Amino acid sequence: MTAQRVAEVEADARAGLAAAADESALEAWRTGVLGRSGTLTSVLRGLGALPEDERRAVGAAANTVKQALEAALDARREELRRGALASMEALDVTLPGRPMGVGRLHPVTQVRREILDIFARLGFATVEGPEVELDDYNFGRLRIPEHHPARDMWDTFWLERESPTDPAMLLRTHTSPMQIRFIETHDPPIRIAVPGRCYRYEATDATHEWMMQQIELLAVDEGLSMANLKGTLQEFARQMFGPERRVLMRNSYFPFVEPGVELSVDCFACPGNDPACPVCRGSGWIEIMGAGMVHPEIIEAAGFDPKRYTGFAAGMGVERVTMLKYGITDIRAFYSNDPRFLAQF
């Protein structure tokens, strides 16, 4: 019983540990070395037979070895665990996942929200109005009386009347009637965005649907100018189509605004001169909305002083913006609801 014996036990134990390749071998090794009748335990048991000073020296050495072997066991166990993890059967990560149901919003809904969110950031609250309208709101109060030639701009679905004295009702041809409904019931400052379905009595083709969604803007306040109209719509164009976008205004006519303009955005799909560009056809500009300064008679009719208050209004088609955004060339794709079309958005 000497320090040499302790060293021999340790050497044997370490060799045995290195050879142990699984958990049961480790357990057998632990029992054989550190167990009640293990080789090292036997050494410790035999210490009592040694003289006092030798016992102390050999005992200290044996305890140090015991601790070292216990640590080596843990290390070996960890080594084996890591080895086992490292050699696990490889996962084919390309196999399909277990499906969760995926639903999507209709692309027109998505873009409608995108537009409304932009205007909400600019302080325009979203409000809605009726789809079935009175002639008076769709036309009359927008300064488009019966037999005005401007009525040709909006082919109209009319509703049957029970009696000729009933007011004429129609499917609104634009979201503009909500300009009137809102200004009649609210005080300036006004900033609203009005989304909703509109209807036109016209044949369908790749760029015309008889049902479509519009978003109308109305801002009324002291001192609003065409420069504010331009700034607001430029900011919209930049958030919608890219930070470098510019807007172009040109003369137009709507009876409820003066001056009236048509607004275009510079093409984001080509450098602005590509005759084959499906978006701008080489013109460099994409028309996106009609707009103008609210006609003073409309402000006055609502009970406000048109000398003090000015305003601007604009209207755009959500389908058109969606078509531009996604490069869709046929508007009829939207409301035929083919699942293979809708699933792409």
Place this chain on the structure above:
Amino acid sequence: MLVSLKWLRDYVDLPGDLDVDDLAHRLTMASAEVDGIHRIGAWDRDLVRVGHVQRVEPHPDADRLRLVTVDFGGDAPMRVVCGAPNVAEGQRIAFAREGADLIDGHTGKPSRLKKGTIRGVESAGMVLSEMELGLSQSHDGIIVLPADTPIGIPVADVLGDTILDVHVWPNRADTMNLVGIAREIAAILGNGTAIHEPDTTYVEGGAPIAGSLDVTIEDPALCARYIATIVEGVTVGPSPEWMQDRLRAAGLRPISNVVDITNYVMLELGQPLHAFDADKVRGNIAVRLARAGETLRTLDGVDRALTPDTLLITDDSGPIALAGVMGGEATEVTASTTRVLLEAARFDPVSVRRTSFRLALRSEASSRFERGLSAELPEHASRRATALLVELAGGTARAGRIDTYPAPQPAAEVTLTRARLDTLIGVHIDTTEVEAILGTLGFAILESDGGSATSPGTGGAFRVRAPWWRTDIAIDDDIAEEVVRLAGYDRLPPAAIEGAIPAWEPSPLLALRERVRDALADAGMQEIITYSLTTNEVLARVIAPDDLARIAPLRLRNTLSADREVMRPTLRHAVLETMSRSLRAETPAVAIFEAARVFLPTHAGTLPDEREHVTGAVAGVEVDRWGRATDRALDFFDAKGALDAAFAALRLTVAYHPAHANEQFGFLPNRVARLHVGDVEIGVIGEVHPDTLAAFDIDRPVTLFEIDVPWLLEVLPGRVAVHDVSRFPAVEQDLALVVDEPVQADAVRAILEGSPLVASARVFDVFRDERLGAGKKSLAFSIRYQVPNRTLTSDDAAKEQARLLKRLEREFGAVQRA
């Protein structure tokens, strides 16, 4: 409106090297939209020239061919073969030499002219027809040019043209003619670009017209002015080629010199005119509304019954024309006409529009009248057309004119303050420029105190008088538009809105509708958008006959197609129609919904109730991990799962109450539930009746649900009540109960969860077996016992479970399953 640039050059000096694209762009920016540019005559300027036919000789070998010697301004005349019957010595013709790109007269396709030998005679050039120049399909004969056409000049300078397709605004009656467009272009080009008004002078030869004819206007509001002139001794025949060419370029068909002159002046000045055969007009002329029973046979040979709001031109015999819309057959100018009575009038736009719509007689004339023409215009147009009748129809004008103009209409005078101008457009345009712009547009500056260039908002005002042709000018903002459209909108600086942000307008219903949309999409359903119009026939598939009769959906007065008659009072049919198509598109699993309005008529004459509905449907089979359709059909509980996920997202607890048999049309009687939150019914879910499905051509089970969003808003929880989470452990125990078939799992659950010790009870199995007895089923619940303030023992749970069992036995006859 088609605008020939060649014609337009009569009225405005355009630069010789005009950039047409740039002109079209500038016109579009400032005045009227140019929809298209059609270029005629991109022929080679050297190879296609005006030639002079010096000699015509017979072809030695062919009877129908001739040898033509043409001087085309080159070194020497050229002899070519020509087959046209109308070629003759002395003519000015269009001549092409080899190498010119033309249209092949036989194939109609582009081809390059080559030297050839025709029946033994070499020919290196060609005398051209309209077809070879691409002007028309006519290949019958060669083009004969006016005799004074200079020899050797490019044919492009003679026959070439550029046509602008211009869309003018409904309020700009003054731009619907060449002179009007010329005025706009002159203002846009600026730099003193001059306008040349057409020549309206003529020599009067006949006796004074005054005294020979009376014109009365009954209501000056309907006819502000009526001018009549008479030209005698005219010879009706074709109008000159140049006039016919111009009419054709503008899209009109030449008819005769008299009619063509009226159309020509309409295109030129914008004033529709009418020519009567003066010998057929009896007595005097009156402009008045139709009287009961009156009729008129119009130029098109149709007898028209006249309503009392029809404005007429009448003579002593009765109606002779529909004012501004169409003339009568009896007074029509014919080949034998020698005396022409020319009408130039200002009719009420509403009257003309109403009559032209009612009789479906919309025309170039009515579209001009209905925009509101100036009452000054008839005078200019009358002089111009009378001058042309004298010049081109060989007539003699009676001296003077009948001009009935009871209440002359002065041009608008408007004051635009400097402050208004600057506020409205948002940029300061200095006074000299404002004055210059208004001046080029023909406005007279009566007073101008536009303030300094450097101090926006100061200064006085511009008082201006609109030119007589501008009937659209009424208010100060109209003047501001004139300034900004010519100054250019690119001068406006994009500016953010200043000032207070308006009070936010909350829209809780819209917000909820959007949350439902999101929740259903998140639950795996695809949103669709369908048309709001349908038919009663389709609605009858999803709405009970009595209900449909009671709802009486709003019906359209005018429809484009038979499948769009009424505004839908439900979305169910639309979802099922889309479901049918989607299933046929071989999509194994379909889960769709629409969020839209339904239209419920209320009282006659008032707007309908537009309610936001969300309607969805689920059908098909489950798709497994490998994308394969499995055997398991999607059913009620798949739809309910999606709906429950959506309700959970809205923090709503919804109860499913079985609906009574036949209470819900279109559903299977025992497989439909009403959705309840407390006492409020927010919707319905159920398996669609196979008969209903068959009507939509669907052969698989479909579960459909519908939510009424306004009702959902009623029950939507406000702020969530937050409970502390218990720190003490729960005891889980299972309980299997045998109950009668009709007992609903949810009723049992409600009793279990009613216990103060039960945190939750969840049904996890439904089991039927003959050993349970007929009409019995086993419901297994997993019950979680937990309280917030102490640890429950299994003993506590057992005692409470025994108590609950007694209660369930009493209420439902439930016994614990052995």
